Amino acid sequence: MKTLKEALLERHSVRQYQDKKIESEKCELLRQKVEELNKEGNLHMQFAEDAGDTFNRLLNKFMGLGSAPGVIACIGEDSDDLEERVGYYGQKLVLYAQQLGLNTCWAGTYQPKNVPAEIGKGEKLVLVIAIGYGVNGGRERKSKTFEDVVVTKRTDYPDWFKEGVKCALLAPTAMNQQKFEIRLNDDDTVEFIDKGGIHSKTDLGIVKLNFEIGAEK
């Protein structure tokens, strides 16, 4: 199996899917991983191999997500940090799916009432993730640069930090907005700053995970 970092480096959003079901062994592995991550992140994420009419909005048809066979519903008890945790643990699932040879796309545009998942009392459906076998692996997109997102001025950036930022820049963000900044303090601690925007809290969780995997810290 590919390492998490290898999966991260090769992954792109995929919006066009083959008409092919996810094999039952892989469904089982995904369910186990969802359970493990729900415990770790205090979430109630749910995987459904049949997305049903989750992606039946006009925009989904136009953008292609309507072809996704499966869906992961990102749900948790409502709290201030729910969106960021959804980003962090949801991205763990996204990278695991990539390790299994599957493709994914985070989605803020979908039909909430059609999501095949249980939303408990006090819980909130934050976002979903489309999952299946893509017609291809997606493609590279435009990205901000190291200088755009790193706000500290140092002459001595350690290698682990550079690798972390490289992987953070590969993190999926809503509409590819990349509205975050990264600060390296003199004591080598790292801070992430959310610059706002739609789903930017979820984006920040995704960015933090990608940074961690890149920096191997």
Ligand SMILES: Cc1cc2nc3c(=O)[nH]c(=O)nc-3n(C[C@H](O)[C@H](O)[C@H](O)COP(=O)(O)O)c2cc1C
């Ligand atoms: C929180 C979030 C919401 C997203 N919502 C949608 C969406 O509704 N529809 C869509 O096609 N892509 C959506 N995306 C995918 C982004 O457009 C994509 O990640 C970004 O353009 C970067 O491309 P990449 O993932 O291939 O690196 C979303 C991504 C994130 C992180």
